[in-house]
Amino acid sequence: MSLPPLRILIAEDSTSDRSILRRMLIRLGHEVIEAADGVAAVAAFQETTPDIVLLDALMPRMDGMEAARRMRALAGERLVPLIFLTSLTDAADLARCLDAGGDDFLTKPYNRVIIDAKLNAFRRMQRMHDTLSEQRDLIHARNQQLVDEQAVAKQVFDNVAHSGCLDAPNIHYHASPQSIFNGDVLFATPRPDGGLVVFLGDFTGHGLPAAIGAMPVAEIFYGMAGKGFGGAEILREMNQKLCRILPTGRFCCGAMIEVDFKAGQVRAWNGGLPDGWVLGGGRTPQPIRSRFLPLGILPADRFDGEMEALRVRPGDQVLLMTDGVLDCVDDAGNVFGEAGVREALADKEGPPFERLLAAASGFSADAASSDDLTLFALDVTDDAGWTRGLADTVGPSALTGPLDWRCEYELQGQSLADFNPLPLLLHLCLEVPGLRPSSGEIYTLLSEMYNNALEHGILGLPSHWKRNPDGFGHYYAERQRRLQSVGNHRVRFALQHEGTAQGGRLRIACEDSGEGFDVAAVLGSLSDDGRVSEPAYAGRGLLLLKRLTTDLSFHQNGNRVEIVYDWKHT
Amino acid sequence: MAIETRVTDDGDTLVICIEGRFDFSTHQAFRDAYEQGNAGVTRYRIDLADATYLDSSALGMLLLLRDYAGGDSARISIENCNRDVRRILSISNFEQLFAIQ
Numbered sequence: 001m002s003l004p005p006l007r008i009l010i011a012e013d014s015t016s017d018r019s020i021l022r023r024m025l026i027r028l029g030h031e032v033i034e035a036a037d038g039v040a041a042v043a044a045f046q047e048t049t050p051d052i053v054l055l056d057a058l059m060p061r062m063d064g065m066e067a068a069r070r071m072r073a074l075a076g077e078r079l080v081p082l083i084f085l086t087s088l089t090d091a092a093d094l095a096r097c098l099d100a101g102g103d104d105f106l107t108k109p110y111n112r113v114i115i116d117a118k119l120n121a122f123r124r125m126q127r128m129h130d131t132l133s134e135q136r137d138l139i140h141a142r143n144q145q146l147v148d149e150q151a152v153a154k155q156v157f158d159n160v161a162h163s164g165c166l167d168a169p170n171i172h173y174h175a176s177p178q179s180i181f182n183g184d185v186l187f188a189t190p191r192p193d194g195g196l197v198v199f200l201g202d203f204t205g206h207g208l209p210a211a212i213g214a215m216p217v218a219e220i221f222y223g224m225a226g227k228g229f230g231g232a233e234i235l236r237e238m239n240q241k242l243c244r245i246l247p248t249g250r251f252c253c254g255a256m257i258e259v260d261f262k263a264g265q266v267r268a269w270n271g272g273l274p275d276g277w278v279l280g281g282g283r284t285p286q287p288i289r290s291r292f293l294p295l296g297i298l299p300a301d302r303f304d305g306e307m308e309a310l311r312v313r314p315g316d317q318v319l320l321m322t323d324g325v326l327d328c329v330d331d332a333g334n335v336f337g338e339a340g341v342r343e344a345l346a347d348k349e350g351p352p353f354e355r356l357l358a359a360a361s362g363f364s365a366d367a368a369s370s371d372d373l374t375l376f377a378l379d380v381t382d383d384a385g386w387t388r389g390l391a392d393t394v395g396p397s398a399l400t401g402p403l404d405w406r407c408e409y410e411l412q413g414q415s416l417a418d419f420n421p422l423p424l425l426l427h428l429c430l431e432v433p434g435l436r437p438s439s440g441e442i443y444t445l446l447s448e449m450y451n452n453a454l455e456h457g458i459l460g461l462p463s464h465w466k467r468n469p470d471g472f473g474h475y476y477a478e479r480q481r482r483l484q485s486v487g488n489h490r491v492r493f494a495l496q497h498e499g500t501a502q503g504g505r506l507r508i509a510c511e512d513s514g515e516g517f518d519v520a521a522v523l524g525s526l527s528d529d530g531r532v533s534e535p536a537y538a539g540r541g542l543l544l545l546k547r548l549t550t551d552l553s554f555h556q557n558g559n560r561v562e563i564v565y566d567w568k569h570t
Numbered sequence: 571m572a573i574e575t576r577v578t579d580d581g582d583t584l585v586i587c588i589e590g591r592f593d594f595s596t597h598q599a600f601r602d603a604y605e606q607g608n609a610g611v612t613r614y615r616i617d618l619a620d621a622t623y624l625d626s627s628a629l630g631m632l633l634l635l636r637d638y639a640g641g642d643s644a645r646i647s648i649e650n651c652n653r654d655v656r657r658i659l660s661i662s663n664f665e666q667l668f669a670i671q
Contacts, residue, residue, distance in 0.1 A: 204626040205594075248637045249630030253662065272662045293663045297633065323626075323661075338657075 006119060007031045007048065011041030011055035011067060012085060017108070021054065021085075024112050028119070038062025042070045049078075052122055054106065056085045057097055065100035072101050079129040081122040150208070154181055157211045160218045161185040165196075170379035172353045176324065182372035183210030183252075184322050187221045192228045192426065192443035195261060197221075199234075200376050201254035201295070202273060202322040213252060213296070216241050227423040228443050231258040232305035235269055235295070239303045242296030251296035255288065255320050258307065261381060263540070265472075266318055267307040271295060274326050274338070277345060279352045280316030280380070285345055288320070309476040311469045314382035317352050319345075324373030325356070328364035336363045353377035401431030403504065406496040416454060416491065417483035422446050425493060432497055432504060434569050441548055442506070442565070448541040449510040449561055450491065455479060457514035457559050458489045489513045503568040505550075509560060516557025573599045575606070583613040589620040592655075594627040604635055614639055619650035624658050636667060647671060 008030050012018040015036075022032045033048050035041035039061045045053065053071060057064040068082045084097035084105040097105045104118060162175060164187050173186060183203030191197055199221055203210040217238050224234045235256055242252055253272030259265075268288040270276060276288030292304055312318065321341075328336035336359075344359035345352055357375055407428065411421050425446050430436050455461045459482040465471035494509040546552045551564040572589045573596065586603045588596065604614065614635065618624070636644045647669040651659060659670055 202626075204630050249634040251630070251633070253626070274661060290661045290663060293666055297667070 003120070003123065005030045006051040006123065007033065008119075009033045009035065009041065009044055009048065009050035009053045009055075011035045011038065011044075011053065011059065011064070013037055013056060013059045017056075017085070021110060024110060024115060028112070028116055030119075038064065038067035041067050042074070045071050046074055050080065051126065052119065053080060053082045054085055055082065057088070064097075068101040077133060079126050081126070083118070083122075150181075153208065153211070157181055157214060161211070161214050163187060163218065164189040164222065170381055172377040172379075174357055174373070174375045176373040181207055181211040183214075184324075184372045184374040185214045185217065186374055186376055187218060189222055189225045191225060191258070192439045193260075193447055194440055194444070196259045196378070197225045197231055197234070197256065198259075198320070198376065198378065199254060199256045200273065200320045200322065200374060201252045202324075202372060202374070203252045204250050206372070209250065213242060213246055213250070216245065217252070217295075224423075228426045228447075229423050230420055231256045231267060231269060231307050233420060235305035236300065236303055239295045239298065239305070240300045243299060246296045251294040253290075253294040253322070255290075256307070257288070257318060257320065257378070259312070259318070259378065259380065262544075264312055264314075264380075266310045266312050266380075268310060269305060269307045274321055274323055274341070276318065276320040277352070278310055278312055278316060278318050279345060281313055286310055288318075306480065309473060311472050312380045314380055316380040318378045318380065319352055319356065320376045321356075322372060322374045325360055325375055328360050328373075330364050336360055351377075401433055402497075403432060403499040404497065406494070408492065408494045410490055410492040412490045413488055414486065416458070416486050416489060421491075421493070422450060425495065428495065429497070429506065432506075434503065435506075435567065437570055438567050444544065445508060445548060445563060445565060446493075448545050449508060449563070450493075452541055452561065453491045453510050453512035453514070453559075456517065457512035458486065458491070459483065460514070500566070503566070506565040506567070507562065508565070509562040511556075511560040514559050516559040519554045519558040573603050575603045577608055577611065581610050583615055584608055584611045585615045585617055587617040587620065591623045591625075592618070592621045592628040592631075593623065593625040596628065597631060600631050601634070604638060613645040614647070616646065616648045617650055618648060618652070618655055621655055622652070624655045626662075629658070629662055629664065632664065632668065645669075 008025055010018055010021055010025075010032060012021065012034075013036055018034055018036070022034065025032050033044055033050060035044045037060045041053075041055060041059075042062070044050075055064045055067060059067070064084060068084075071080065071082060081103040082101060084102045085108065086094070086097060086105055087108045088094060089107065094105055103122070106115065106118070161184070162173075165171070166173060166186065166188050168188070171188060175184060175186065176182065183206060185199070185201045185203070188196060188198040199217075201214075201217065203213050220237050220241060221234060224237060246252075251272075255268065255270040255273045255276055257276070258267040260267075266278060268276065269292065270288050270290040271292035272290055272294035275290070278286040278288065288308075288310070291308075326335070326337050326341065328340070330336075340359060340363060341356065344356045347355055349355070353375065360373075360375075409421065409425065411419065422443065426439065426443050429442050429446075430439055435442070456463065459479060461475060461479055461482070465475040465478075490513045492511045494511075496507045498505050542552075545561075545563060548565065549563040550566045551562075553562050554560070555562065574587045574589075576585050577583065578585060584604060586600070588600070616632070632646075632648070636646060639646060648659065648664075649671045651670065656670070659665070664670065
């Protein structure tokens with residue numbers, strides 16, 4: 001295979017030497033350009049862009065060393081081999097040629113075979129250099145494209161991953177600023193009943209694969225929380241989705257908390273995140289321990305989304321964190337760890353969130369910017385009112401629903417343990433045109449009626465258990481236990497709506513198959529100006545119903561409750 | 571990081587010993603360790619006596635092994651964990667999936 005000819009520049013002041021070389025190169029099939037001194041050689045180099053330069057070390061006007069230096073500068077990224085022509089034989093002189101920027105040297109007298117071999121060797125080197133340059137440029141271009149795409153994707157991810165009502169005044173969080181995705185997500189949204197639900201997740205790995213799982217999880221979270229589904233149901237749905245879409249070996253550690261400000265209750269679930277904490281009021285911090293496998297590992301039938309109930313008081317703070325907080329490392333290689341967290345929280349000065357963040361940042365110079373570190377805190381307030389403004393994020397539907405309707409819905413047996421009918425019933429009610437802004441109140445009506453029917457009417461749980469923290473936990477454990485053997489019980493809802501001039505009238509009746517209760521005693525404690533003689537954990541639900549409705553009445557043995565709710569267009 | 575494997579004398583247990591950090595850099599070696607086709611192996615023993623650290627990608631690799639070894643019917647024990655490694659395994663509640671000793 002004959003190789004393409006090279007364009008070769010010869011810089012040599014001796015006319016005879018130059019012509020010997022020229023003839024030799026032309027016979028080898030190359031194109032030759034000639035220059036008689038250093039200055040002319042540099043000019044010719046610039047003008048003709050040769051592939052290879054043969055130059056004499058000693059020339060008038062500019063010597064070979066200087067010419068070589070200038071040609072190097074002119075060549076830039078191109079690899080143009082510079083070969084010194086010399087009659088020198090002293091090793092030190094030959095070495096000087098290479099030190100001055102030459103790639104090789106040819107000693108006189110010239111030998112055609114050697115010259116041919118050297119030119120070919122340099123041609124190979126040149127080709128390798130070109131290939132490398134091309135590949136480098138290609139990689140650079142591709143990388144730039146990837147970075148651009150990721151920047152857009154990251155923007156989408158950030159909108160999804162840290163969303164909801166995170167700017168609410170009682171929410172604090174720190175998410176490490178990252179040039180590229182980390183796998184942490186933080187969602188928070190008000191519930192229709194005025195509570196709040198929060199999810200903090202940490203996907204295994206980094207980058208796009210870690211970020212991708214965030215999208216469906218966010219959809220599920222906001223979609224279901226807005227419709228009034230409970231934390232356990234949302235978790236179950238997330239888990240199932242992640243099981244389906246994530247490859248084996250990828251999963252999402254996460255924690256969910258559901259806060260009911262009115263009841264002073266937090267329900268929490270932790271699967272794979274470090275301990276969360278409930279802190280405040282000089283009490284021993286209560287841990288929210290990881291008791292479950294992360295999301296995306298267990299199939300739906302084995303997943304456990306049961307949440308533990310914790311009592312909270314106004315002024316308490318609930319903390320959640322990803323393992324980035326524990327993994328902070330100081331200059332000496334020590335890890336912040338659980339001990340660091342405990343120590344920071346044991347200190348009584350200032351709010352726990354700031355304390356812990358300061359401690360972690362102080363511990364490790366780059367804690368604040370480390371890979372995946374999210375710290376979240378929620379202040380428990382006694383006023384759920386702050387969520388009102390945030391709640392109404394769903395725009396009005398373009399479709400008009402029914403105004404006058406009636407339906408009955410009955411839940412039986414084991415379904416009472418397995419299914420939450422409230423989102424379905426709420427959805428029915430919110431189809432009424434104009435009723436959506438009242439979704440919070442309607443959810444409260446439905447859930448108070450349902451919980452009364454189920455917990456007191458059917459399961460026979462005494463509400464006075466909830467008066468102290470131990471009994472409180474006991475109440476929810478017992479609720480769970482009794483639900484497992486609920487037997488042949490039933491709860492029946494009858495809903496009816498009719499339009500009025502200013503709005504509408506919704507009637508809800510809820511009937512359970514339990515034994516009923518002493519209506520007179522309870523109603524007695526409710527009558528007069530709505531005041532109850534004992535503080536707030538028992539009878540609170542009924543009081544709420546009475547305040548929200550036009551009429552509240554009990555029938556049969558107290559196991560049928562009816563309310564009338566009148567509403568006006570706003 | 572180094573991974574060594576051996577099969578017990580009775581031939582039914584593959585012992586995988588992990589030294590140093592058990593993290594993403596171990597991915598290929600760990601996979602090779604159990605996929606090398608030891609016919610007759612029905613149990614796996616992961617020996618972490620010399621493992622200093624374990625991260626979430628190692629948890630993922632353990633799940634992959636579990637899948638490979640038959641999912642719910644897999645018989646895998648994880649042994650000799652140091653305190654830090656043990657902590658990570660228990661935060662993630664992996665004792666629900668593996669026999670951790």
